Every structure is written in C-alpha cells, then in structure tokens.
Amino acid sequence: MSLLGPVEIRNLANKLDLRPTKKLGQNFVIDAGTVRKIVRTAEVGPSDVVLEVGPGLGSLTLALLESVDHVVAVEIDPVLARQLPVTVGERGLGAKLTVVEADALRVGVSDLGGYLPTALVANLPYNVAVPVVLHLLEAVPSLRKGLVMVQAEVADRLAARPGSKVYGVPSVKAAWYADVRRAGPVGRSVFWPVPNVDSGLVALTRREPPATRAGREEVFEVIDAAFAQRRKTLRAALASWAGTAARAEAALRAAGVDPSARGEQLEVGDFARIAENLPRP
Known part of the structure; x- marks a missing residue:
C-alpha cells in the first residue's frame, strides 16, 4: 500500500x-x-x-x-x-x-x-x-x-x-x-x-499497580508533593501534605523510608506505602 x-x-x-x-x-x-x-x-x-x-x-x-x-x-x-x-x-x-x-x-x-x-x-x-x-x-x-x-x-x-x-x-x-x-x-x-x-x-x-490500601489519587498526591520542592528532604517536602513535618516523618518511618531521603530516590511502590501510612488525627 x-x-x-x-x-x-x-x-x-x-x-x-x-x-x-x-x-x-x-x-x-x-x-x-x-x-x-x-x-x-x-x-x-x-x-x-x-x-x-x-x-x-x-x-x-x-x-x-x-x-x-x-x-x-x-x-x-x-x-x-x-x-x-x-x-x-x-x-x-x-x-x-x-x-x-x-x-x-x-x-x-x-x-x-x-x-x-x-x-x-x-x-x-x-x-x-x-x-x-x-x-x-x-x-x-x-x-x-x-x-x-x-x-x-x-x-x-x-x-x-x-x-x-x-x-x-x-x-x-x-x-x-x-x-x-x-x-x-x-x-x-x-x-x-x-x-x-x-x-x-x-x-x-x-502491569498491575503496586499492592496498596491507598487509592491512586492518594498516591499521586504524595508524588506531587514530594517533587514540588525537589531539593527538600521528604520530611520537609511532605509536611503540607501530611499536615505537619512530624506527621510526615511518622508516615515515612512507617513506610520504611528514610525521612531525610528525597523524592528522586524512591520507586512508585515507596510512594504507595507512604500514602497508606499517613497518620490520621
């Protein structure tokens, strides 16, 4: 043809x-x-x-x-x-x-x-x-x-x-x-x-998304927050998302992620674990 x-x-x-x-x-x-x-x-x-x-x-x-x-x-x-x-x-x-x-x-x-x-x-x-x-x-x-x-x-x-x-x-x-x-x-x-x-x-x-209790939108909110300020640690970058830096740190530690890490070091599964471990007030 x-x-x-x-x-x-x-x-x-x-x-x-x-x-x-x-x-x-x-x-x-x-x-x-x-x-x-x-x-x-x-x-x-x-x-x-x-x-x-x-x-x-x-x-x-x-x-x-x-x-x-x-x-x-x-x-x-x-x-x-x-x-x-x-x-x-x-x-x-x-x-x-x-x-x-x-x-x-x-x-x-x-x-x-x-x-x-x-x-x-x-x-x-x-x-x-x-x-x-x-x-x-x-x-x-x-x-x-x-x-x-x-x-x-x-x-x-x-x-x-x-x-x-x-x-x-x-x-x-x-x-x-x-x-x-x-x-x-x-x-x-x-x-x-x-x-x-x-x-x-x-x-x-x-492929299937990561196994997580969090929804896609919740995970994507974490991703957006983590990269909004690339030079900041995740503890600082996720403070607004979590409500406070302390709550962000708690979510990160519960997810097995170093709070001093930065977003560019994490895989999608890490972000999913962070999203599902946000402490509720």
Missing part, C-alpha cells in the same frame, strides 16, 4: 488549506520508513486494536492499518478528522478505521465506538504528551502496551529510573501503570514542519 510521503502530505495540506499550528502540536511525519519502523517497534499485529491519538493527515494511521485489526483514531481538529476517512477509504481500508473527533484528554472507553483498544500507538503532540499518556492508561484499561513518539526530553523523563537527574512526577506516575523504556530516537527531518527539538520513542507494557 502506498503511504504518505512529503509530496502527498503537502498536497493534502494545500487541499485542506492547512497551516500546522503549535497550539495543536501539529508536526506531520513525512517519511514512510519512520512510520513502518514505529509499527514494527510497537509489536502490533492482526489481533490488535490500536488507539491512535492525533493521527493528523494519516501517515502513521496507514502504516498501522497494514498490520492491525482496527485503528481508533482520536483527532481534535475537525478538518483533519473529516479528511482521514477519505484518505484511508481511497486505499480500500475504510472498514478498519474509526475516527473519534474529540480531545484525547477527555475520551473514555464509551467514546471509542464500541472498541476496546489493546495498544496505544501515536505521534503525540509535544505540549500534552504526558497528560495524554497518563489519562489514557487510566481511562482505557484494555490497553496492554504502547509506543508513543514524544519530545526527546519527555521520553527521557517518562523512562527515567530512581536516582536519575530527570526522574520526577511523569516517571513515577507512568510507572504506576506500566513498565516504561526508551525505544529509540527519531530525527527532526522526518517531520513537516521540522520541529526545533528531537523526538524519541517510548515503549509501555501494562
């Missing part, structure tokens, strides 16, 4: 009078080799239903449709959402595509046309990449794996391990849902327009 190259992308953009916007994070992949590499790296096949966010003009969508059972594409731009079925239909694959015109930060299972996606594969808008990943992992529990293309710096943060300089809130919250790893770099020249930053691939494999 013919995929979209630089000429086809620009012709489609001209037809739609499209001017890519930074606000929507619109940088379209114009290299067929890159989208086929993404599909291979995502390890998706005929049994998979793929959730794609921000399909744009359809570069990655077409490559996915070559390999998977169905693609549910969530597109916020109404012009692009209307064009995508036309582009796909011209290649005889319309029955394998469902387009949802919506904000990916607001969609849930009930919005996906009756499909239960098994994989998230997407070239995500840089400005909302982390919130989109976290939201979809929570809102679409059928997702078992994923491969997302994001800004290289964001890829590093998502995949960071405790002790890394870039380990922080995105790293820990993503680890609540999945094992996360870097899956390769992506150069700037494969996009139109060319972004001023490099990109990277991040692979996610769903």
Whole structure:
C-alpha cells in the first residue's frame, strides 16, 4: 500500500488549506520508513486494536492499518478528522478505521465506538504528551502496551529510573501503570514542519499497580508533593501534605523510608506505602 510521503502530505495540506499550528502540536511525519519502523517497534499485529491519538493527515494511521485489526483514531481538529476517512477509504481500508473527533484528554472507553483498544500507538503532540499518556492508561484499561513518539526530553523523563537527574512526577506516575523504556530516537527531518527539538520513542507494557490500601489519587498526591520542592528532604517536602513535618516523618518511618531521603530516590511502590501510612488525627 502506498503511504504518505512529503509530496502527498503537502498536497493534502494545500487541499485542506492547512497551516500546522503549535497550539495543536501539529508536526506531520513525512517519511514512510519512520512510520513502518514505529509499527514494527510497537509489536502490533492482526489481533490488535490500536488507539491512535492525533493521527493528523494519516501517515502513521496507514502504516498501522497494514498490520492491525482496527485503528481508533482520536483527532481534535475537525478538518483533519473529516479528511482521514477519505484518505484511508481511497486505499480500500475504510472498514478498519474509526475516527473519534474529540480531545484525547477527555475520551473514555464509551467514546471509542464500541472498541476496546489493546495498544496505544501515536505521534503525540509535544505540549500534552504526558497528560495524554497518563489519562489514557487510566481511562482505557484494555490497553496492554504502547509506543508513543514524544519530545526527546519527555521520553527521557517518562523512562527515567530512581536516582536519575530527570526522574520526577511523569516517571513515577507512568510507572504506576506500566513498565516504561526508551525505544529509540527519531530525527527532526522526518517531520513537516521540522520541529526545533528531537523526538524519541517510548515503549509501555501494562502491569498491575503496586499492592496498596491507598487509592491512586492518594498516591499521586504524595508524588506531587514530594517533587514540588525537589531539593527538600521528604520530611520537609511532605509536611503540607501530611499536615505537619512530624506527621510526615511518622508516615515515612512507617513506610520504611528514610525521612531525610528525597523524592528522586524512591520507586512508585515507596510512594504507595507512604500514602497508606499517613497518620490520621
């Protein structure tokens, strides 16, 4: 099947009078080799239903449709959402595509046309990449794996391990849902327009969250508090969350965590234990 190259992308953009916007994070992949590499790296096949966010003009969508059972594409731009079925239909694959015109930060299972996606594969808008990943992992529990293309710096943060300089809130919250790893770099020249930053691939494999009596929201509150003031010890950083520094220390000691440690030293399971050990007044 013919995929979209630089000429086809620009012709489609001209037809739609499209001017890519930074606000929507619109940088379209114009290299067929890159989208086929993404599909291979995502390890998706005929049994998979793929959730794609921000399909744009359809570069990655077409490559996915070559390999998977169905693609549910969530597109916020109404012009692009209307064009995508036309582009796909011209290649005889319309029955394998469902387009949802919506904000990916607001969609849930009930919005996906009756499909239960098994994989998230997407070239995500840089400005909302982390919130989109976290939201979809929570809102679409059928997702078992994923491969997302994001800004290289964001890829590093998502995949960071405790002790890394870039380990922080995105790293820990993503680890609540999945094992996360870097899956390769992506150069700037494969996009139109060319972004001023490099990109990277991040692979996610769903796993169960840590066993804990605390709820996800409670654990995430601890994570947010711990990294709000990175240079402070956890005893100090969690004082507001716990009510006092003394109560924070009690929670930390009950969780088996050194009160003088800092957030970047802890794994997601440590934060879960802290959340469930907050002393009640």
